[in-house]
Structures are given as C-alpha cells and as structure tokens.
Amino acid sequence: MDVYDSAVAATAVTSRTVPQQIAHWARIGRELELSPRVNHRAISRVLAGTGSYDDLGEQEQAIAREAWGDRVAVLRGGLNYEAGFAAAGESYSEADEDGNLVVHPARD
Template identity: 65%
Template sequence: MSRASQPTRLPADVYEAALAASRVTSRTLPQQIAHWARIGREVELSPTVNHRKIARVLEGADAYDSLDDTEQAIVRQQWEERMDEVRRSLDFAADFAAAGESYSELDDDGNVVTVESTR
C-alpha cells in the first residue's frame, strides 16, 4: 500500500462535515479532506499566526481579545470542538438514574414529562 492511499481514521463529525462539504465543492471525499488538511498545514506554518498566543488563550492564561481575527477564528473552532466533545459525553438520564433522582423534560409535543428514578 502506498502512502498516498494509507487509510486514516477520522472522527465521525469530521467525516460527516467533509462529506457535506464535498457535495457543495464538487470534490470527492478524499479530495475534501486533503484540501482541509492543506489549509490547516498552511495556517500552522503561517508566520502571521502566533500559535503560542492561541495556546495561552485556550489554556485561559491570556485574553481572547489579544488575538488577531485569524487567531480568534482558530480559537473559536477549538472551543466549538471542545464543547461538542463535552456534549457528546453527557448522559444526564443515566446520571439521574444512578443517583436515584427523577427529572423533568419536554416530550416531542412540548409537554412536561417527569421521569421517575427506577432505583
């Protein structure tokens, strides 16, 4: 197998986003992923993007407003990815059940439904 065709695992959200983008841009899925990878590489190599400043903002050690527009866009993308990851990991129903607590939620029609603990 040549390096050009080496398989790579992608997170499902990246795959789905690339698939959607490929339909709009008339690229194949591999072409879209390669296109995004090249853009990412260029951003990381860019002399105008200060990756140390970005890292400091992401660590909470520096202010978001200290970044330029491109750096802010990179930080917002990182924040969005982190929030998506946290949301995917949440399972409140299981947490409430494990704690023996009931909870309320809206059904598909907007009615309040109380889910009682089965513990």
C-alpha cells in the same frame, strides 16, 4: 483520550463522520501553522488559559472559538445525565425534538 476517541465523541453532536471530523481538525491545524497572519503561540496560550482572547486578532479569535467548540462537543458527547439521574433515583425533565416537556419519573 486519543484523537480517534475524541473524534468519535465529537460526532455525537456534529454532523461529521469520524474521518470528516479528523480531516476538519487537520485543516484547522494546517491553516494555523501555514498562515503568516496567525500567531499560533498566542492561540495556544489562550487555549491553555494563560493568554487573553481579547489580545488575539479576528482570525486568531475564530480559530480559538473553533477549538473551544470542538472541546465542548467532545465534553457534551461524554455526558450521560439519564444514567446519573437513574443512579441517584432522581426524576428529570427535558424537551423533546418538538419542544414539548417530557418528564422522566424516578425509577425505584
């Protein structure tokens, strides 16, 4: 998935437009590379699963959490449970915007 496609997916769960999302990621990258207080290699190892989050400083942890949040937003944007349940012939329930239960019966 390229940056534009990732940004499109992220906008489904954020309040940013595609250009705003790309600019947001660019700001994070710029700050990461320019900061003498941030060890970008350590952050990269944590994001790759080969380093320990607990070994990062506070600012580095914040950057890692932001990156994880962006990854989760992209993944969530690609989910389509409704189609999966429909394809499986299963019913499902969810809460509406007011917190009320909405049951979607299986379609035959």
